[in-house]
Amino acid sequence: MSRLRRTLTATMTLAVACTTLTGCFDESSPHDAVRDFLVGWQSGDYPTAAARTDGDQAAVRKALSDVKLQLDAASFRFRIKSIALDGDVSRAEFSAEVDLGENNPLWVYDGTLPLHLVDGLWKVRWSPSVLHPQLKDGQRFAVDLDPNPRQPVVDRSGEPLQSDQVLYVAGVVPSQLGAQAEEVVKRLSTVTGFAHDRLLSRIMSSPPGEFVPLATFGRQRYLLTKPKLDAIPQISIQEQPQPFAPEAPKDLVGRVSALTPETEQKLGGPQRAGDSVGQSGLQRAYQDYLTGSTQTRVVILDQSGREVARLKEWPGRKNQSVKTTIDRAVQAAAETALTGTATSALVAVDKTTGEIRAVATKGLNQEKDALAGKFPAGTAFSIVAADALVKAGVRTDLRLSCPAERTVGGARFVEAGQVAGQVGGVSPTFKDNFAKGCVTALASLARRVDAAALERSAKQFGIGQPWRLPLRSSSGSLPELRSDADKARAIAGQNVQVSPLAMALVAAAAGSGTWRPPVLVTNPTSPGPTTETVAAPAVQPVPVDPAVRTALTAMMRAGATGTPAQAGRGRVYGVIAPAGDEGSRQRWFVGWQGDLAVAVLARSYDPAAVAGSFFSAVRSGS
Known part of the structure; x- marks a missing residue:
């Protein structure tokens, strides 16, 4: 649970806690002192708490305030377990819950309050052991942290899909600050925007003898801020390489990004496990896996530290890398294939597993468009429609004319490409029309x-x-089909919307004989709690x-034959289709070669040429 959420919870339950501590006490008893001391400590009303002790009031107030700082605690909560009375002395047993933030469990411990009568009033007998049974004079609390560096997102062979980027970490060694801590924190807060009290608590x-990181900067922000940081002599800078710079895809x-005041506030407390925040993609989806959580120790230190x-x-x-199904060589081939295009997307999957091997785009976003886009399927959907048609008894050698225009159920279809005329007085077959993507011929099959x-x-x-x-991601959508016109459009x-990923999986199903859902990450098997999606x-x-x-x-062998998709060696299977109606400038190639199934969507460019370049580049790199 984050620091912010726990703090709010503690605030809301404080009234309940106070009622509990108050309701069971009688006047003129040690209960009053126990109640006021614990409620004052819990709520930060240190004068009230100190007034119920026999110690020096200023010293007690400072000790209670210091405990909160020394533990960097978000909140305290207390519960009375028992109170024993023996003449003019008493002893109260209580349990404490301290929220240390940092996504750690609550620190729960038992404490004791010795009480005695002072001028007829019950007072807590003050000593450091009131704060914790093991705390003695001259000692203090501290929280010792051991953060882990952020782990990388890796490809299917375990190689990182990002390169190191140097971060600049500004920090201090507390023992070197002396009485200047407040002034240093005030100046650093002004420079960085981080809250004064949070920096001081940290x-x-x-x-006291260890370097304490307080703010992390990327190179550009560091260079802009450097003159102001240099003006604070107690601040030192450490350079830390972190796997931040993403590679394809x-x-x-x-x-x-490095942690900023805005992201700290959103996440609810310092994310000390790497001081880095995934902003997008898998870095965001697997934030908790990549950073883990900090090893934390609550300790007592003597005056020498x-x-x-x-x-x-x-x-x-423990943090861990996130292993994807991306193949670096296949990804490079996809990037190469899109060279020269302006608006395009290519998704390649392993046809036998559904694992995503490459996602490349030009002028589009790999996640929003290639995985989650919703584009008209065009006659590329005839691959799916062929499943229903063949099962309905339609033979691939069925003769179908391919006129320039045709109306089916009131819906008008126009063949924008070259019309396949009769050869020797015989119309082309279903297979021929499928291969050429003749929309008027395919639409005529709606009644079958x-x-x-x-x-x-x-x-x-x-x-x-x-x-x-x-x-x-998007698996596509098919509307309810209520008429022959709807079936013909389908x-x-x-009237079908699909993503390039969905069509690559369609090609994989045709090529392997089994449709499989997509896989992008193989380890871990589900995202962390920071993701907005679900497993x-x-x-x-x-x-x-x-x-x-x-x-x-x-049919798909015929669809690829004689097209640029068949460049080079090896058989290619596929279909070329306009994405949408006759006015669309976007076109599909959907098919496979070898173990790779691919969907290419390109605007004002031949998608078959992209596919051919891709298959050639894969072969050259293999």
Whole structure:
């Protein structure tokens, strides 16, 4: 639980705690002193708490205030366990809950309040042991922290998908500040924007001989701030390399920033495990995994700063790298293939596993568009429609004319490409029209299949399936089909929306014989609690009907033959299709070669040429 949330909880429950501490006491008893002391300590009303002790009032007030600083505590809560009375002396047993923040459990310990009568009034007999049974004169609390550096996001072979970036950490050694701590903190707060009390607590709670990081800067911000930092002689700067600079696919890997006052406030307290915050992509989704939680020890120090007692220790949660399915060589091939394009996206998946091997874009965002985009499927959806049509008995050698225009159920379709005329007085086949993406011929098949069959096929090829990734993604959508016109538009992909990722999985299903949900991260198996998305539900693979797969293999082989997608060696299977109606300048290539299935969406550029370049680059790099 974050510091901010716990502080609010403590504030809301304080009234309840006070009522509990007050309601069971009688007048003229030690209960009054116990109540006022603990409630004053809990609420920060140190004068009231000090007045119920027999110690020097100023010294007690300072001791209580220092404890909060020394522990860097968000809140204290107390509960009375028992009060024993023996003449003019008494003894109260209480339990304390101290919220240290830092995402650690509460520190819970038992304490004792000795009381005696002073001029007829019950007073707590003051000594440091009132604060904790093991605390003695001349000693103080401290919180010893052992943060871990941020771990990287890695590719499928374990190589980092980001390079080191130097961070500049401003900090102090508390023992070197002396009486200047307040002034140093005041000046640093003005420079950085971090709250004065938070910086002071961080210094006061740390072992005095150790470097205490107070603010972290990226290079640009550090250079702008450096003159002001240099003007504070007690501040020293340490350079720390951290895996911050993302490599391709940059949008998916995500950006990381040093902690700022704004992110500290949002997250609720100093994130000392690396002092870094994932801003986007997997860096944000797996923030807690990559940073872990800080190993924390509550200790007692003597006047020389030597540890004399260890009161509590939390080992913290070990941070770990996030392993993706990205293949560096395949990603490089995808980046190369998009050279020369202006607006394009390419997603490549392993056709037998659904693992994402590469995501590349030009003029688009890899997450928002390539994974989560919602684009018209165009006649690329005929791959899915073919599943329903073949199951309905439509043969691939069925003769279909490909006129320039056709109306189906009142819906008008226009073939924007070259019209496939008759050869020797014979119309082209379903297979021919599929390969050429003839929208008028494909739309004419609407009456040969019912709406439910089309909807089932769409689901079996993943369209609209509830799979999720750690990042935003879209499996596409198919509207309710109420008429022949709706079915014709669906076969032509005009009322179907898909992402490039969804279409790459469609190609993978045709190529492997089984549709599988996508996989981007293999370890850990689910995002951390900071992500806004959820782990993938159990969406099961769906086998493709063998007869359908045979038909699709032949049709998609014909679709790629003679196109730029077939550049170089090896067989390529695919379909080229406009994305949307006849006025669309976006086009698809959806297909596979070898183990890789790919979907390319390009505007004002031949997607088959992109696919051909990609397959050639993959072969060259293998």
